[in-house]
Amino acid sequence: MTGKLIPYGRHFIDDSDISSVDEVLRSDWLTTGDKVDEFETAVANYVGASHAVAVSSGTAALHCAFVAAGIGVDDEVIMPTLTFVADASMVAFLGGRPILVDVRRDDLLIDVDAIEDMITPRTKAILVVDYAGQPCDYASIRQLSDRYGLCLIADACHSLGASYGGAPVGSLADLTIFSFHPVKHITTGEGGMVVTDKIEFAEKIRKFRNHGITVDHQLRAQTATWTYDVEEFGCNYRITDFQCALGISQFAKLPSWLLRRREIAHRYDLAFKESPYISSLFVNNQLKHAYHLYVVRLNLDDLQIDKAEIFKKLRNAGIGVNVHYKPLNLMTAMQRKYAYMSGDFPVAEKAYDEILSLPIYPAMRDSDVQKVIDTCLHILSSVN
Numbered sequence: 001m002t003g004k005l006i007p008y009g010r011h012f013i014d015d016s017d018i019s020s021v022d023e024v025l026r027s028d029w030l031t032t033g034d035k036v037d038e039f040e041t042a043v044a045n046y047v048g049a050s051h052a053v054a055v056s057s058g059t060a061a062l063h064c065a066f067v068a069a070g071i072g073v074d075d076e077v078i079m080p081t082l083t084f085v086a087d088a089s090m091v092a093f094l095g096g097r098p099i100l101v102d103v104r105r106d107d108l109l110i111d112v113d114a115i116e117d118m119i120t121p122r123t124k125a126i127l128v129v130d131y132a133g134q135p136c137d138y139a140s141i142r143q144l145s146d147r148y149g150l151c152l153i154a155d156a157c158h159s160l161g162a163s164y165g166g167a168p169v170g171s172l173a174d175l176t177i178f179s180f181h182p183v184k185h186i187t188t189g190e191g192g193m194v195v196t197d198k199i200e201f202a203e204k205i206r207k208f209r210n211h212g213i214t215v216d217h218q219l220r221a222q223t224a225t226w227t228y229d230v231e232e233f234g235c236n237y238r239i240t241d242f243q244c245a246l247g248i249s250q251f252a253k254l255p256s257w258l259l260r261r262r263e264i265a266h267r268y269d270l271a272f273k274e275s276p277y278i279s280s281l282f283v284n285n286q287l288k289h290a291y292h293l294y295v296v297r298l299n300l301d302d303l304q305i306d307k308a309e310i311f312k313k314l315r316n317a318g319i320g321v322n323v324h325y326k327p328l329n330l331m332t333a334m335q336r337k338y339a340y341m342s343g344d345f346p347v348a349e350k351a352y353d354e355i356l357s358l359p360i361y362p363a364m365r366d367s368d369v370q371k372v373i374d375t376c377l378h379i380l381s382s383v384n
């Protein structure tokens, strides 16, 4: 490989981020302090939700959301097969059953028409995923969830800063979760958040993140008591104050970073528009995409080699392409535990053969974007 790999995603940390963390590290309060509240309030205000609870990862946020929604043994949660494994594993850990549905071919978002047939008396929730950063069809899914009395949960790990019908992602579902892993829009190193308008959900999650303890240490200090109870067991999913200080500092840059992501996506759109070998996913221009990922589809009918070879050639040329995701029904754990099989979801499985995620991140230079475009077009035209 020549030169440094251009990764598919990357965090950006500047001096202001470092000094915010440094300040907290020198303070008396490393965890469960004011920075956690401040970060939660900033995100809740931005996404138009009444409550936000910060936790130690996006996966922890999913676990908390499923607990809040009351998912238990044999409860079913409908979700797209083309998503990250944590969506299914957190349901499985609660004894529930992830019920997979296929995605739409043009934008790889959950196929709304496939949801209704999968609703049974055991269905408790619908989990949607704003794949790549594009909000799914919330209006239709909300209608369905309301009609059947189901909890609507949004995995918005890709879509912080996106909006649908003018409403920000975070205000569109009963519970919405975010991840602050370094490849996401903003980072806390590891971290996540659940946002909701329902106080009962927020209170349940606050307890669950802290072992189920009914009175947190700040309240105990205020009331000068040591006593507390645990009515339902929880986990330690707390996030530290220095992580939240980083989150607050990063969050201030989110609007400009979203603009940069959209700018890069626009350049890719234009560059690949006329190519017979590569096409971009469909984007609904009525909504605001957050472009966590820029996913392209290879036209394999007109190419002489398969995706694995193209992937290798791009990696060797310094382009850090990736693939999101292997459909869940192809995972051994899902096949063993729930009898899913290869062939169950033809649209997602075909997409899996064809898709690549190209590099996109706010600090990506124009010259890197151009290098990705030129390298893709050159490799694809040389193998047809």
Ligand SMILES: Cc1ncc(COP(=O)(O)O)c(C=O)c1O
Residues within 6 Å of the ligand: 057, 058, 059, 060, 083, 084, 086, 087, 129, 155, 157, 158, 179, 180, 181, 191, 192
């Ligand atoms: C769609 C989706 N859901 C859940 C997660 C889990 O987030 P985390 O890595 O912060 O646990 C991720 C992160 O990769 C994700 O992309």
